[in-house]
Amino acid sequence: xxxxxxxxxxxxxxxxxxxxxxxxxxxxxxxxxxxxxxxxxxxxxxxxxxxxxxxxxxxxxxxxxxxxxxxxxxxxxxxxxxxxxxxxxxxxxxxxxxxxxxxxxxxxxxxxxxxxxxxxxxxxxxxxxxxxxxxxxxxxxxxxxxxxxxxxxxxxxxxxxxxxxxxxxxxxxxxxxxxxxxxxxxxxxxxxxxxxxxxxxxxxxxxxxxxxxxxxxxxxxxxxxxxxxxxxxxxxxxxxxxxxxxxxxxxxxxxxxxxxxxxxxxxxxxxxxxxxxxxxxxxxxxxxxxxxxxxxxxxxxxxxxxxxxxxxxxxxxxxxxxxxxxxxxxxxxxxxxxxxxxxxxxxxxxxxxxx
Numbered sequence: 001x002x003x004x005x006x007x008x009x010x011x012x013x014x015x016x017x018x019x020x021x022x023x024x025x026x027x028x029x030x031x032x033x034x035x036x037x038x039x040x041x042x043x044x045x046x047x048x049x050x051x052x053x054x055x056x057x058x059x060x061x062x063x064x065x066x067x068x069x070x071x072x073x074x075x076x077x078x079x080x081x082x083x084x085x086x087x088x089x090x091x092x093x094x095x096x097x098x099x100x101x102x103x104x105x106x107x108x109x110x111x112x113x114x115x116x117x118x119x120x121x122x123x124x125x126x127x128x129x130x131x132x133x134x135x136x137x138x139x140x141x142x143x144x145x146x147x148x149x150x151x152x153x154x155x156x157x158x159x160x161x162x163x164x165x166x167x168x169x170x171x172x173x174x175x176x177x178x179x180x181x182x183x184x185x186x187x188x189x190x191x192x193x194x195x196x197x198x199x200x201x202x203x204x205x206x207x208x209x210x211x212x213x214x215x216x217x218x219x220x221x222x223x224x225x226x227x228x229x230x231x232x233x234x235x236x237x238x239x240x241x242x243x244x245x246x247x248x249x250x251x252x253x254x255x256x257x258x259x260x261x262x263x264x265x266x267x268x269x270x271x272x273x274x275x276x277x278x279x280x281x282x283x284x285x286x287x288x289x290x291x292x293x294x295x296x297x298x299x300x301x302x303x304x305x306x307x308x309x310x311x312x313x314x315x316x317x318x319x320x321x322x323x324x325x326x327x328x329x330x331x332x333x334x335x336x337x338x339x340x341x342x343x344x345x346x347x348x349x350x351x352x353x354x355x
Contacts, residue, residue: 028335029317031318031319031331032218032333033184035213035293040261042255042261043215046251047254049250050247055247059242059245062082065249066083069253069257073256082227082239084244088223090223093239094177094225095118097235097237100123103122104124104125105118105119105127105147105149106128107151107152109129112181115150127145135160137151137167141174146174150179151167151181152183153185153195154292157296157321159291159292160290161192171198177204177231178206182209184293186214186266187213187214188291188292192291203230206226209224210223211223220251222249266293272334276340276344279344280347283299283348286298293333296329297330298329301328302351304328305320307350307351311343311347314346318330
């Protein structure tokens with residue numbers, strides 16, 4: 001698998017298009033599910049302190065300080081946690097651990113497109129099933145006899161959530177490892193439960209978390225995986241040396257020490273999500289019930305590629321998926337209240353032009 005293919009896939013997955021000025025402060029960037037609010041001031045202070053002469057030293061090989069903090073916050077033992085250079089690296093580590101040539105890797109579609117790429121890189125065999133209209137777990141998913149089964153929960157790009165009880169049933173059904181990708185779980189409504197406690201009950205469950213979304217640290221690439229001691233020990237054997245840099249580890253540890261900041265921003269995003277959902281429904285969209293920092297909105301008989309391009313001309317970036325089943329959909333990240341007002345007005349104008 002060519003490196004260029006992998007990089008192009010990652011760029012497309014994040015909604016990047018060559019030539020886009022993604023760092024231009026005049027652009028409203030709602031195509032990559034980034035947090036519109038800054039990290040905690042405690043995180044920024046920790047980064048400043050870490051940016052010292054100490055950078056001449058290697059970081060902790062296993063990010064032990066971060067792992068200890070995560071264990072305290074999430075109620076597991078330290079040896080049930082492993083840190084990675086974003087959850088994407090942890091996904092790659094899992095594939096190297098458990099998938100060889102022709103091994104089956106199962107997941108329901110549409111979902112996070114990196115799974116496709118990782119299967120191809122590892123030489124595995126995709127065993128995909130289609131989600132139903134309600135995005136509940138398809139019963140066939142657990143019958144694929146796969147070495148690894150992925151479940152993105154809440155799912156991307158639909159934003160929908162399934163319960164830990166449903167995932168526990170899936171864990172009892174699958175043949176191999178069940179990976180629950182919880183990148184967006186902190187944006188779920190109050191009362192929604194994480195699947196991290198399942199790792200104490202099921203030896204085949206691995207739960208992934210990222211600091212890119214709710215903690216506003218996408219630029220530092222930090223992820224965590226929670227699993228049984230045996231699975232973590234196996235992942236440690238394929239982990240790169242010093243895979244998490246010193247600054248990222250310090251930032252993540254500080255972020256876990258200020259959960260109130262993260263939670264406050266997540267609640268702000270929930271309120272904006274509700275406002276955007278209502279506005280889109282008034283424009284004739286069907287909006288899936290999102291538990292994330294984005295919404296997937298469908299509108300029949302509408303050229304969504306044209307809509308995306310018209311908004312791009314206005315320096316507003318949103319995501320269109322040119323794939324079967326999603327061509328009449330737009331995915332819009334939740335921005336600030338002002339950005340929400342602007343994108344709704346732009347959509348209204350673009351729809352009027354196309355009427």
